[in-house]
Amino acid sequence: MPIVLGDNQYGKAETHVVRVTKQGATHELKDLNVSVALAGDFAETHLTGDNSKVVPTDTQKNTVFAFARDPIGEIEDFGIRLARHFVSEFASVYRARVAIEERAWARIHVKGNPHDHAFVRQGSEKRLAMVTCTDDGTWAVAGLTDLVVLKSAGSEFHGYVKDRFxxxxxxxxxxxxxxxxxxxxxxxxxxxxxxxxxxxRRLLLEAFASKHSLSLQQTLYAMGSAVLEAHPEVAEIRMSMPNKHHFVVDLSPFGLANDNEVFYASDRPYGLIEGTVTRDDSPGTDVMVELNLDHRRPEAIIDLTRISELTQWGTDDGLLRIGAGVTYSQLINELGDRLPGLAIASRTVGSPQIRNRGTVGGNLGTASPAGDAHPPLLASDSQVELASTSGVRRLAVGEFFTGPKRNAMRKDELIAAFLVEPARGPQQFSKVGTRNAMVIAVCSFALAIDLERRRVGSGIGSAGPTPLRAIEAEEFIQGELDWENRARPSDATLRRFGELVAAAAKPIDDVRGTATYRRHALAVMARRCLEWAWAAA
Structure with missing residues (x-):
C-alpha cells in the first residue's frame, strides 16, 4: 500500500504582542496572542527536506511584530492584513490562517479618575478572531472564550431518559x-x-439571562438564534458550553434545612454541550467550499437535483423561464443562441465537471458579488422566482441582492426559476481573474444591447457589495450610438462609456486585486464589450 503525504500546514504559534499607542500622556493598550498557519506547495520539505519554498516560522513571527508597528485597529482587520500578506507575498502559500486572542485591560482609577498609563486585567475572558485567506477569498470568524456566566434561578432539568444507571x-x-x-x-x-x-456579546448574555431554561441545549439554541436574528452579517455561530455543575449540599445530618441556598461547585466531570446555529440558505457549491474549509458542519444536505420541475425550462408570456436546477452545461448547449451573454459567462464557470453540476439558481442563492451569472442577468433585466407553501413571488434580480452574500429570500422560500427575455441583439461578457481558468473573478462586466427598443443594459460583478448596474453609462451610450447606420462609436465615446462604468463600481482592496485595478479593468472591459457587441449588431 503506497504511503502519501496528506493535508499539512505549519506556522508560528502564540506570538505575544503588546502594543502601546501613545497619544500624549494618554496610552492605549493592545495585548494580543497571534498564531499563523500556512498551507501550500510544501510537499518537498516533507518528502526530501528541500526548504526552498518554506517561509520560516521565525519570519512569520517577525512579520507579526512588524505589522504591529502600524496601528493595529480591530483584531479582525489585523488578521486580514497579515493573512493577505502571506498569500500575496509568497507564491508557495495558497492558504494563510491567522488566529488572534485579545486580552482586555481596563484603566486603573485613582481618586475616581482613570489613570493615563496604568491598567488592570479584566478577568479571564478573551476576544477571538480567526481569518482564513486563499486565492478565492477571505473569511473572518470572530468569537470569545472563557466568558463565565451563572444564573441562580430560571433553570430546570427533567423528563430525560432513565435506566438502571x-x-x-x-x-x-x-x-x-x-x-x-x-x-x-x-x-x-x-x-x-x-x-x-x-x-x-450583549445578546449572548441577555439570552442566557432571560431564557427560562429546560436544558443547557435549549439555552444554547436561544442564544444563537438571538444573534442571527439581530445580526444579518453573521452566517452562523458555534458555541461550546461546559455545564459547571452546582449540587445542593445535604445539610440534614446537621439538622439544617437547605432550600437551594448552599451548593457544592464541582469542576469535573462535567457535561459538555456544543452546537452550531446557522442560516439554512446556502446553495451547493458554496456549501462544499465551507465544508472543505471546515467553516460549517450542517446536520444534513438536501439534494434537489431529482426534482424534475427545477431542471426544466420553457416560455412564460414571452419570457424564458429557466428552472433553478438547469445546469450551466444545459444552458450553454440548449439556450446559448437565445441568451448569448449568459452562455459566455457560463463557459467561464469552473471546470466541465462543475458546469455539469452547477446551476445559475445556485449562483443566485449565494448572492456573491463575484457570481459569474449575475452581471448578464442584471444586464438583461431578469427576474427571480421564489416559491414557498404561501405561494410564488417574483423579484427583479437587482432587488434580489440585498448585501454581500445576502438576498431577499425568506426562510421558507427556495429559488424555483429565473426569467429573462430572449436576446433582442448582441450580448457580451468579460471577466478578469488571477489565472486563466478555474478562478473567481477579480471583476467582470456584461453588456446586453436591445436593437428593437434601442436600449443598453449592463452588469458589474466582483466590484461592490452586490452585483451592480452602471445606469449612467447605459443612459449615456443609448444617446450616443448610431442606431440607424450602426456606425462604430468614436474612441472618445468608448472611453467615456468605460469611465462611467468604472465610476459605477464600488470596489475594495483584497487578495485578488486593488480597487484601483478593478476600476481600470472595468473601464477596459466595458469599452471592449461595447465594441465587440456593436460590431455584431
Whole structure:
C-alpha cells in the first residue's frame, strides 16, 4: 500500500504582542496572542527536506511584530492584513490562517479618575478572531472564550431518559453555570467589527439571562438564534458550553434545612454541550467550499437535483423561464443562441465537471458579488422566482441582492426559476481573474444591447457589495450610438462609456486585486464589450 503525504500546514504559534499607542500622556493598550498557519506547495520539505519554498516560522513571527508597528485597529482587520500578506507575498502559500486572542485591560482609577498609563486585567475572558485567506477569498470568524456566566434561578432539568444507571434527580430549580466559548462566522470580510462583537456579546448574555431554561441545549439554541436574528452579517455561530455543575449540599445530618441556598461547585466531570446555529440558505457549491474549509458542519444536505420541475425550462408570456436546477452545461448547449451573454459567462464557470453540476439558481442563492451569472442577468433585466407553501413571488434580480452574500429570500422560500427575455441583439461578457481558468473573478462586466427598443443594459460583478448596474453609462451610450447606420462609436465615446462604468463600481482592496485595478479593468472591459457587441449588431 503506497504511503502519501496528506493535508499539512505549519506556522508560528502564540506570538505575544503588546502594543502601546501613545497619544500624549494618554496610552492605549493592545495585548494580543497571534498564531499563523500556512498551507501550500510544501510537499518537498516533507518528502526530501528541500526548504526552498518554506517561509520560516521565525519570519512569520517577525512579520507579526512588524505589522504591529502600524496601528493595529480591530483584531479582525489585523488578521486580514497579515493573512493577505502571506498569500500575496509568497507564491508557495495558497492558504494563510491567522488566529488572534485579545486580552482586555481596563484603566486603573485613582481618586475616581482613570489613570493615563496604568491598567488592570479584566478577568479571564478573551476576544477571538480567526481569518482564513486563499486565492478565492477571505473569511473572518470572530468569537470569545472563557466568558463565565451563572444564573441562580430560571433553570430546570427533567423528563430525560432513565435506566438502571441513572441516579440524577430531576429538578425544577437549579443553578446553571458555564464557561462560554463562542465563534461566529461573518458572511463577508467587511463589517463593523467592534460594533458587531459588542452586539453579539450583549445578546449572548441577555439570552442566557432571560431564557427560562429546560436544558443547557435549549439555552444554547436561544442564544444563537438571538444573534442571527439581530445580526444579518453573521452566517452562523458555534458555541461550546461546559455545564459547571452546582449540587445542593445535604445539610440534614446537621439538622439544617437547605432550600437551594448552599451548593457544592464541582469542576469535573462535567457535561459538555456544543452546537452550531446557522442560516439554512446556502446553495451547493458554496456549501462544499465551507465544508472543505471546515467553516460549517450542517446536520444534513438536501439534494434537489431529482426534482424534475427545477431542471426544466420553457416560455412564460414571452419570457424564458429557466428552472433553478438547469445546469450551466444545459444552458450553454440548449439556450446559448437565445441568451448569448449568459452562455459566455457560463463557459467561464469552473471546470466541465462543475458546469455539469452547477446551476445559475445556485449562483443566485449565494448572492456573491463575484457570481459569474449575475452581471448578464442584471444586464438583461431578469427576474427571480421564489416559491414557498404561501405561494410564488417574483423579484427583479437587482432587488434580489440585498448585501454581500445576502438576498431577499425568506426562510421558507427556495429559488424555483429565473426569467429573462430572449436576446433582442448582441450580448457580451468579460471577466478578469488571477489565472486563466478555474478562478473567481477579480471583476467582470456584461453588456446586453436591445436593437428593437434601442436600449443598453449592463452588469458589474466582483466590484461592490452586490452585483451592480452602471445606469449612467447605459443612459449615456443609448444617446450616443448610431442606431440607424450602426456606425462604430468614436474612441472618445468608448472611453467615456468605460469611465462611467468604472465610476459605477464600488470596489475594495483584497487578495485578488486593488480597487484601483478593478476600476481600470472595468473601464477596459466595458469599452471592449461595447465594441465587440456593436460590431455584431
Amino acid at each position: 441513572t441516579t440524577l434527580p430531576e429538578t425544577r430549580d437549579r443553578i446553571m453555570a458555564t464557561s462560554l466559548a463562542a465563534r461566529w462566522r461573518y458572511r463577508d470580510a467587511q463589517a463593523d467589527w467592534a460594533k458587531s462583537f459588542a452586539g453579539v
